[in-house]
Amino acid sequence: MSSLDSATAARFARIALGHVRQEYPHKLDHVLLNDSDARPPRSLHPIFFGSFDWHSCVHGWWTLLTVRRLFPELAKAAGITALADDSFTAGKVAAELAYLDRPLSGGFERPYGWAWLLALHQEASRHEDRPWAEALEPLARAFAERLRLYLTVLTYPIRTGTHFNTAFALVLAQDWAERFDPSLAGAITERAWTWFGGDRDCQAWEPSGDDFLSAALCEALCILRTNPDRFGDWFAAFLPRLAGGEPRTLFEPAHVSDRSDGKIAHLDGLNLSRAWCWRHLGAAVGGEAGTRLLQTADAHQLAAMPHINGDYAGEHWLATFALLASLATI
Numbered sequence: 253m254s255s256l257d258s259a260t261a262a263r264f265a266r267i268a269l270g271h272v273r274q275e276y277p278h279k280l281d282h283v284l285l286n287d288s289d290a291r292p293p294r295s296l297h298p299i300f301f302g303s304f305d306w307h308s309c310v311h312g313w314w315t316l317l318t319v320r321r322l323f324p325e326l327a328k329a330a331g332i333t334a335l336a337d338d339s340f341t342a343g344k345v346a347a348e349l350a351y352l353d354r355p356l357s358g359g360f361e362r363p364y365g366w367a368w369l370l371a372l373h374q375e376a377s378r379h380e381d382r383p384w385a386e387a388l389e390p391l392a393r394a395f396a397e398r399l400r401l402y403l404t405v406l407t408y409p410i411r412t413g414t415h416f417n418t419a420f421a422l423v424l425a426q427d428w429a430e431r432f433d434p435s436l437a438g439a440i441t442e443r444a445w446t447w448f449g450g451d452r453d454c455q456a457w458e459p460s461g462d463d464f465l466s467a468a469l470c471e472a473l474c475i476l477r478t479n480p481d482r483f484g485d486w487f488a489a490f491l492p493r494l495a496g497g498e499p500r501t502l503f504e505p506a507h508v509s510d511r512s513d514g515k516i517a518h519l520d521g522l523n524l525s526r527a528w529c530w531r532h533l534g535a536a537v538g539g540e541a542g543t544r545l546l547q548t549a550d551a552h553q554l555a556a557m558p559h560i561n562g563d564y565a566g567e568h569w570l571a572t573f574a575l576l577a578s579l580a581t582i
Contacts, residue, residue, distance in 0.1 A: 413463030
């Protein structure tokens with residue numbers, strides 16, 4: 253179930269190409285300072301104005317570039333290249349960067365959008381035939397600096413299953429930082445252990461009604477990524493009843509009652525992000541226990557895959573998490 257074939261990749265590319273430049277409907281993360289600030293998304297964000305919101309557009313682009321790299325023979329690859337060439341220009345990146353200098357912009361897309369922008373830059377750096385990484389690097393560096401400061405002032409981690417989740421952002425940011433900013437990688441490693449290293453016997457009170465991330469599993473994956481030498485003992489204490497299938501809620505795919513409701517549709521994403529986490533955790537645990545975790549990953553992914561497109565409430569973002577679940581590489 254974790255393998256990605258060309259037909260599925262083409263499906264993901266078709267979905268993402270259909271929305272990264274669809275401007276409306278749109279939900280802005282934007283503080284108005286006066287009447288003149290009421291501007292359309294394409295004016296505020298000349299690259300990331302599609303996909304209903306800024307962060308979904310960013311990771312929609314991550315989806316497209318990842319598909320292009322893995323399946324260069326796809327018919328959609330040429331369209332991805334042309335669209336990226338038109339989007340990732342110095343002038344457009346400068347406009348996105350200038351937005352960060354606006355008053356009251358410090359919390360813009362924190363931390364979910366920050367982490368996805370770093371992941372996008374990391375993916376762009378793998379396309380050595382195009383100048384996309386060079387163009388995006390100033391924006392990535394700006395968000396990395398914001399994250400560095402945020403780590404020094406955030407007293408308590410945010411454990412919710414939505415965009416504000418600290419552990420999820422650290423997983424994505426760590427991968428970028430290990431290559432581009434070792435000092436940030438060190439700070440992430442230290443803060444992750446400070447925040448989560450003492451956690452024991454997780455009760456996993458999830459899902460909540462609009463979760464698309466598992467607070468428990470994102471935390472476990474964060475420790476695996478940032479403190480791998482400590483992971484084994486920590487994981488055994490964090491989920492001590494795992495062999496008995498407890499907490500049971502972590503093993504049961506979430507039920508989605510209304511996919512036209514943007515918040516309830518988050519639960520399809522929860523199933524996909526759990527599949528992503530379980531796949532990594534199962535590989536790390538190994539043996540019979542690891543096999544069970546991998547089977548649980550498959551069950552969660554199977555529950556969500558038929559629903560990644562159809563209603564725009566999920567279509568503008570779910571393909572990214574389906575790609576994560578299919579690859580389990582970042």
